Amino acid sequence: MSQTTLTFDTLTATIREIFLKAGLSPLAAASVATIIAAGERDACKSHGVYRIEGCLRTVKAGKVVPGALPTLEDEGSGVIRVDAANGFSSPAFELGAPVLAERARKLGVAALVINRCTHFSALWPEIETLTAMGVAALAMCPSYAAVAPAGGTKPLLGTNPFAFGWPRPGGDPYVFDFATSVAARGEIELYCQSGQQLPEGWAVDAGGQPTTDPAAALDGAMLPFGDHKGSAISTMVELLAGAMIGDLTSAEALDYLGTTTLAPHHGELILAFSPERFSGSRRGDPFARAEVLFEAIAGQGARLPSQRRFTARRKAMADGITLTSEEMALIERLRSGGLVAVS
């Protein structure tokens, strides 16, 4: 199989061109393209080039406004709100992030609410933007009803990503970002495409029975990670980043779209914390104290989350990003305005 190697910048520019052609604003096209290219750069295939077509399908279906301009609403409280105006989430986040970090530094803790956005990406790009601004951050959002609550049998909760970051001055941040389902939906879709069976414990079929068939899983319900504990966290995400922020829960997002083949429309909640403000003058530098913890984790042979991503990133930035001939053909088809697959 022939392969093509591109620089991160070239891949980003190529994807940006596709989104400009699809009617995205220059800001949105650049933002969405950068996040998808970052997925490839970090070897997160389920959030890489594979996502382009899903975004384009969502534009064609009229479920996202490609040229939407986000607006920021700020009363000076601990809650900053960005209305994505039915556009993609990433330009809305970029508008709100600096205000969020500034407010966290002023008040200690602050929240960014993004409303009416189409969310297509992982949360770690947003978390990393905030840790680079020197604040710790916790982000969460619904997706669409695909996961049964613990003890249940029907899709109700989303795969609801939950992500956290802590700045590590001079190094890669501490970042985790995971689905509150056992697996991310994108992973099951990749199993489905490749014809592989799922590991046990990931899903139930439409009858509520355990299954390892990825197609049956997509027709049935995925399961939460960590049984009732993960189910509880996922429910918390529906409450805080759905009902509380006045935006769609995962069940409502699925009703709105009518399909799981489009990028979901809902809101997002991001909390930011200023470690300096929280620690005050107590017990020394919180960042230095955190390093003691990280060293103790690594010192017993355990891995910090995201290390695989950071390693892939360094390699990609040095050696380029390698795409398969199928991935290049997909990009070429979309770039030349070719048909977008319906599902």
Place this chain on the structure above:
Amino acid sequence: MSQTTLTFDTLTATIREIFLKAGLSPLAAASVATIIAAGERDACKSHGVYRIEGCLRTVKAGKVVPGALPTLEDEGSGVIRVDAANGFSSPAFELGAPVLAERARKLGVAALVINRCTHFSALWPEIETLTAMGVAALAMCPSYAAVAPAGGTKPLLGTNPFAFGWPRPGGDPYVFDFATSVAARGEIELYCQSGQQLPEGWAVDAGGQPTTDPAAALDGAMLPFGDHKGSAISTMVELLAGAMIGDLTSAEALDYLGTTTLAPHHGELILAFSPERFSGSRRGDPFARAEVLFEAIAGQGARLPSQRRFTARRKAMADGITLTSEEMALIERLRSGGLVAVS
């Protein structure tokens, strides 16, 4: 085996008397006693009468100041700080909670930091205090190094409780409160006392090998729930409710105490959210919208967290709290100033 049935108020008063005799301030004695009695009332044996002796041991060891008076520091920002002055956590929480709820209503989101406290209880009593004030709340704290990070073999993280609550006007709140280990340490101690083997997957022995022997587990390391995801959340608790708030991590708490038989000394972080402030004028009443979610969970036969507790509570408030003859003998021994077991 003979049993004794007491009212909640009688049990609370009986435990309060023990703590007053041990030198706790009237405020602290009432607060600690109420929380322990609430554990029995809610059929949480691992946080009930069983905890009294651990609290007294911690007093006798000089690791908690029984008559400490907490002080509140408030600059009007999003972070309210209570210095527990090396006393128990619960009177410090009671001092800070109304200010936290008021600040959340004003700013949308606010945080209560409790520093220098001895923590002996579950987090749900605090969560329920806040939901009764009409705010949603998220609480977390370290404990002491007892859990190996995912992929590791040595105790480093605490069992780090993580709890959340959402007010349900007119009914019991939505509340979850769980250890970020597979099991709470108190559960393993109860297995140890009763001579039962642990379920598989709860712990490793001192050599890092899986074990079902509760004594070997207490000598070795417990495991995080949900593998690397639970391990990541537990690490987040160490960062936010340890390093960030200028208080002890679980490893530092164990160093400070030198034993796991005393109640741990560290800090605590509680976030509060005003659903009305977050929702603004969008999409209707957030509480009503949350009820739709709860009904959908219960409607497919899944259980909301804490339902078992609320059912036990209603029964105990109607029929009284039943203690075994051993539990009554323990209470009598401690009430008459009898010896406190060393471990």
